[in-house]
Amino acid sequence: MRRRSSTRVRAAVLAARLLCAALFAFPLLFMFVSSLKPDTDIFKDIGSVRAFLPVGDISLDNYAGVFDTVPAARFLLNSLGISLVTVALGILVNSMAAFALSRLSWRGSRLALSVVIATLVVPFETFALPLVWWVDKLPWLTMNGLRLTWSTGWLDTYRVQVIPFVANAFSIYLFYSYFQSIPRQLDEAARVDGAGWFRIYRTVVMPLSGPAIATVAILTFLPAWNSYLWPLMVVQTEELRPVMVGASYFFQLKVHWGEIMAYSTLITLPVLALFLAFQRAFVNSIASTGVKG
Amino acid sequence: MRMSAKRTLRWGVAAALVAAAAACGSDNAGGSSGDSLTLWTHNAGNPQELAVVEQIAADWNAAHPDKKVTVRAFPQAAYNEAVVSAATAKKLPCILDTDAPTVPNWAYAGYLEPLDIPDDLLAKQLPSTVGKYQGKTYSVGYYEAALGLFARKSALTAAGVRVPTLEQPWTGAEFDQALQKVKAGGKYPITFDLGTGDTGTEWWTYGYSPFLQSFGGDLIDRTSYKSASGVLNGDKALAWATWMQGLVKKGYSPQKSSADAFADFVNGKSAMVWSGIWNSGSLSKVDDGVVLPPPDFGNGAKVGGGSWQWAVSSSCPDKATAMEYLRTSLTAKNMAAFAQKQNVIPASEEAAALVPGWQPGGEKRFFLDESKELAMVRPPTPGYPYLTTTFAKATQDIVAGGDPKQILDRAVAEIDRDLKSNDYYGF
Numbered sequence: 001m002r003r004r005s006s007t008r009v010r011a012a013v014l015a016a017r018l019l020c021a022a023l024f025a026f027p028l029l030f031m032f033v034s035s036l037k038p039d040t041d042i043f044k045d046i047g048s049v050r051a052f053l054p055v056g057d058i059s060l061d062n063y064a065g066v067f068d069t070v071p072a073a074r075f076l077l078n079s080l081g082i083s084l085v086t087v088a089l090g091i092l093v094n095s096m097a098a099f100a101l102s103r104l105s106w107r108g109s110r111l112a113l114s115v116v117i118a119t120l121v122v123p124f125e126t127f128a129l130p131l132v133w134w135v136d137k138l139p140w141l142t143m144n145g146l147r148l149t150w151s152t153g154w155l156d157t158y159r160v161q162v163i164p165f166v167a168n169a170f171s172i173y174l175f176y177s178y179f180q181s182i183p184r185q186l187d188e189a190a191r192v193d194g195a196g197w198f199r200i201y202r203t204v205v206m207p208l209s210g211p212a213i214a215t216v217a218i219l220t221f222l223p224a225w226n227s228y229l230w231p232l233m234v235v236q237t238e239e240l241r242p243v244m245v246g247a248s249y250f251f252q253l254k255v256h257w258g259e260i261m262a263y264s265t266l267i268t269l270p271v272l273a274l275f276l277a278f279q280r281a282f283v284n285s286i287a288s289t290g291v292k293g
Numbered sequence: 294m295r296m297s298a299k300r301t302l303r304w305g306v307a308a309a310l311v312a313a314a315a316a317c318g319s320d321n322a323g324g325s326s327g328d329s330l331t332l333w334t335h336n337a338g339n340p341q342e343l344a345v346v347e348q349i350a351a352d353w354n355a356a357h358p359d360k361k362v363t364v365r366a367f368p369q370a371a372y373n374e375a376v377v378s379a380a381t382a383k384k385l386p387c388i389l390d391t392d393a394p395t396v397p398n399w400a401y402a403g404y405l406e407p408l409d410i411p412d413d414l415l416a417k418q419l420p421s422t423v424g425k426y427q428g429k430t431y432s433v434g435y436y437e438a439a440l441g442l443f444a445r446k447s448a449l450t451a452a453g454v455r456v457p458t459l460e461q462p463w464t465g466a467e468f469d470q471a472l473q474k475v476k477a478g479g480k481y482p483i484t485f486d487l488g489t490g491d492t493g494t495e496w497w498t499y500g501y502s503p504f505l506q507s508f509g510g511d512l513i514d515r516t517s518y519k520s521a522s523g524v525l526n527g528d529k530a531l532a533w534a535t536w537m538q539g540l541v542k543k544g545y546s547p548q549k550s551s552a553d554a555f556a557d558f559v560n561g562k563s564a565m566v567w568s569g570i571w572n573s574g575s576l577s578k579v580d581d582g583v584v585l586p587p588p589d590f591g592n593g594a595k596v597g598g599g600s601w602q603w604a605v606s607s608s609c610p611d612k613a614t615a616m617e618y619l620r621t622s623l624t625a626k627n628m629a630a631f632a633q634k635q636n637v638i639p640a641s642e643e644a645a646a647l648v649p650g651w652q653p654g655g656e657k658r659f660f661l662d663e664s665k666e667l668a669m670v671r672p673p674t675p676g677y678p679y680l681t682t683t684f685a686k687a688t689q690d691i692v693a694g695g696d697p698k699q700i701l702d703r704a705v706a707e708i709d710r711d712l713k714s715n716d717y718y719g720f
Contacts, residue, residue: 039553039556040559040578043552043556043557043560044560068340069338129378129381132378132381132382133381133382136383155382228371229374232374232375232378233374233378234378236333236367236379238366245368245371246368248338248368248371249338250338251368251369251370252369252571253569254571255553257556
């Protein structure tokens with residue numbers, strides 16, 4: 001009797017899981033299947049199960065159209081580079097800032113932490129325009145032959161898409177919270193062995209912060225990959241644009257939905273692959289730090 | 294385990310620094326330099342039109358090697374944001390294209406310079422391809438666009454309805470009767486698709502304000518440009534709003550169309566669809582497809598006028614060259630090239646004569662004649678961005694079934710408040 005009821009519960013749980021999986025998978029399936037159909041077929045099939053099936057006039061024409069309309073490979077490469085560099089620098093800079101706030105005792109550290117946390121409530125859109133003005137005034141060192149010279153203005157470069165997003169209040173707070181949970185006795189033991197602050201950061205605290213690093217990496221990567229407004233405002237050269245700006249190439253007066261679906265498939269694949277590869281670390285980090293993106 | 298984590302961290306830091314150095318070193322500054330002018334266009338993602346823009350620039354560059362023009366293309370959906378950001382950083386290009394209704398706002402904001410183009414050259418243009426504000430010309434286009442009522446002739450014939458012409462469009466009553474009869478035939482799930490699936494603000498104004506103007510209303514009082522009172526909430530505007538709402542209430546139009554109403558029309562889901570010349574190339578997929586003028590609701594049939602036009606920025610260090618570029622590029626050959634590559638109306642008769650189908654009697658001619666006779670430009674005021682947002686929101690609320698009087702009164706109050714708080718934008 002008990003076995004029968006537990007089988008029923010298991011079946012119900014499985015059904016619920018399948019339903020959830022289907023709910024999340026169907027938009028992706030629709031996107032992929034539609035990327036293989038001409039526009040008229042996409043709209044003809046909507047409203048029936050055919051919308052999720054590769055039936056009718058199936059071809060890779062939309063993918064060919066994508067590469068005719070946008071330099072998709074270039075945009076993908078740009079986004080990959082920008083996102084990875086932002087993640088790598090973000091982990092370094094934000095963990096160091098959090099370490100200083102968590103471990104170093106200095107006057108005003110609590111106030112500094114409060115100010116950092118307070119910046120979380122300011123939406124990016126409110127200071128985006130002033131930021132454009134500022135980045136155009138910033139200096140940069142460039143090689144001119146064998147001479148180093150100063151230039152002014154970061155507009156229309158890769159660095160303007162990376163550096164403003166390296167320091168991140170949320171990442172600092174995440175690292176800070178995690179560092180607080182690491183016993184200070186470990187620092188003290190290292191100090192007895194003659195370690196300085198940087199060595200403690202490098203050899204004691206960071207190696208124990210895997211889940212926090214994974215969370216920050218993922219939470220930094222996604223907005224960097226999805227960034228749209230900022231590159232639109234600061235980048236004018238096509239060769240420097242990221243994938244999301246490329247998506248807006250397709251919204252002309254005559255919209256080609258099949259090509260949009262093909263492009264969406266292409267730009268979703270790297271993120272999906274990344275998620276599948278780091279699925280376990282992602283779930284663990286979300287569970288251990290209690291945040292979600 | 295710890296050693297491996299340490300090594301990973303070390304490699305991570307090293308990789309970050311190397312990658313950062315690589316990223317930051319990939320410098321590619323934009324903007325104008327001493328011997329070249331930069332030109333911005335909204336055509337990224339539209340290779341046909343971009344090819345013509347690039348060809349015009351290439352022709353110029355061949356003739357003026359000391360004053361070359363560099364083309365930078367942006368996606369249309371994000372173009373205005375890019376221009377406004379560049380204006381903030383004082384990095385506007387010398388030559389830029391702009392959607393016609395935006396011109397007064399950018400002129401008022403000081404982004405644009407009045408154009409120095411001879412009147413005899415401008416006189417050849419379709420009036421709606423010249424962007425004016427406060428009596429000065431700020432922009433000029435190589436082409437125009439227009440809307441039309443795309444229909445299946447068989448649906449009209451079966452319903453026993455007269456096929457309207459530009460000379461004799463349907464009256465409001467005739468159109469209502471046509472809708473009634475086609476719907477009664479029961480062949481099409483949608484009788485008349487307004488295309489409400491397009492959530493872009495400008496479509497709602499470009500597409501539906503001509504109906505309001507045909508009823509006798511408008512977005513703003515064009516005698517003073519200081520209030521919308523009376524024109525957007527008067528009896529005529531109320532009649533328009535009731536009619537728009539009635540299309541949905543009577544089951545002629547869906548409250549929200551699909552994302553591509555024209556594809557539905559091609560697939561036989563609708564008998565008629567309100568759409569633009571950009572879809573006319575797909576009309577051949579419908580055996581008996583025709584393009585008709587909009588109905589005349591009492592104040593003349595109307596369509597929206599003003600498409601993409603070209604301007605010179607006020608911050609351009611070499612305005613004379615930029616003006617010369619525009620002046621010399623306004624040739625029939627260039628205008629014809631745009632009309633050959635895509636579905637747009639050539640901006641002059643001279644250009645129309647060069648493109649098959651656009652001559653009098655040609656199969657595309659309808660749109661040129663319609664544009665000449667029925668086009669009404671959107672209100673040339675710097676307050677237009679607020680007008681269009683408010684009007685689009687009001688129209689969406691009306692179509693969704695809200696109380697037309699309340700919605701229009703609220704829209705008028707909001708528009709008047711904006712006009713007042715901006716000192717009536719210089720009017």
